[in-house]
Amino acid sequence: MLRAASFIAIIHIRRTLRIVAALGLFRAIFLLMLIIFGFISTLRPGMLPLQAALILSLIAQAHLTRKDHNLLTSLSINKPAFFIIIYSLITSPFLLLYLFLRDFNAFLILAGGLVLVALFNKPVNFRKRKLHISFPFIPADAWEWRAGLKNIWWVLILTWVVLVSFHRHYFLFAGSIIVFSLVAAGFQMYHESLSMIRALGLNSRQFLIRKIYLQLLLFLAIVAPAMISSMIIHPEGNTAMLMVILNSLLVQAFAVSIKYAGYRQGQHTQYQMSVIFLLNIAFAIPVLLPLPLFMLAIYLRRADLQLKTVLYA
């Protein structure tokens, strides 16, 4: 088991290096800077448990969405012991660091979390909800929203309930906008069929403008109650709220751009949510502040080019 885990860990490291190499020099340096910045900023006293929780959340996300169950079952290694070993190997520098710095809370969060995550070795199948709500008032060409809201309306309701219950806490309003932004951007992850794009009869630029317009309009519609309530109840936080809203709007436009920049019928944009997550919190980290605007400018052009290629192919 140890041999298999070490071997597969080496293969994962090689793959990761290839992915970084495929990013290109500029993006690889940028990514490295972000990682170093994140690492250093969480090295301060009391921040190590947060760092451990962040690493754990990355591993948990990768573990629960993995698709190698059949491959590992065919090798008889789809077992908790295998995952405990491989994740311990991958996170060993951090575990050793926490022991060295005598931060046992961080060590326990990471080590204990890894063991708990490793226990889930079967595919995670979310139960299908029986209550399906349709949204016929949403324009038909906002198909992502019609489909997305059908699956995720309960998250929006839950967020509003939390906001109403704890309306005295200002940070919850800003937090809810970020949640809504993540949810709405997530709708753009899956690529529709080409016939749906062609059916609108628009050229690439008109299509892109229409999709961004719909994304911004519908996003504003779902965040409006939280935004207005916050401005009335907590006027002292209006500047910060404005920053969050502006940043989220840029993220929404970026979500549409990145989708169509890499559009391939029936596929989904890989790593989209990781980038979106990073951009969503950009307003809070000075070094990242101009990032959404910068990324939007790059990907808008790429989306237009890709749509031109696809539409005139």
Added chain:
Amino acid sequence: MLKLEDLCFGYEKAVVINHLKWALEPGKVHGLVGMNGAGKTTLFNILSGMLVPQSGSVLFCDQPLNPDKCAMMETTPFFYPMISGKEYLEIFRLKNPDFNIVAWNSVFHLPLRELVDNYSTGMQKRLALMGLIASGRALLILDEPFNGLDFEAVRIVQQIIPALAARGKTILLSSHIPESLTSVCHTISTIKEGKIDFTLQKNEFGRLSELLDSENKIPDDILQNLN
């Protein structure tokens, strides 16, 4: 002998496998045919240990089937992004160090140093089949192996599968196109409403179309009235 006895499985209230009974001889190729959603993949997932049956038993050589005896090739095989063909096969060599990658690749003709991301669908299927063989398991399951294969790859698969069975492997493969199985299988069974509807031996394959058509044939009057 692989024996499935009174096997039941369902997703929530939908019964997919319904008191299924099936006996498969070792060293033979067994085809399973069924409509979309008939339960072929669910049955294969139970055999491979990915799903646990709600009742019934699966016996292999009179012992409960251990997932260690079985390997499965999915309809759409999964590969880690940015992995090379050679690295993929080397993972299987962890359990079967005797597997000779070079010798087998002289049959499959794959550019193993290339990343799997750059392979065509047919090449990915061939690689997945090589992985299945490399696992060295006694029971091999292939879910829709002919989907997405070009004619050359189909020929390779049609030659290799019987050769593996001749070495004593029990092979189970599915298709929703019955004709694709007749050249490789020793038996063909159909699954319907979660049960094995009928099983034909090789010398009875001529009756396959007749049996399937008797249930699915569109009446002539409906065909004539179609505009």
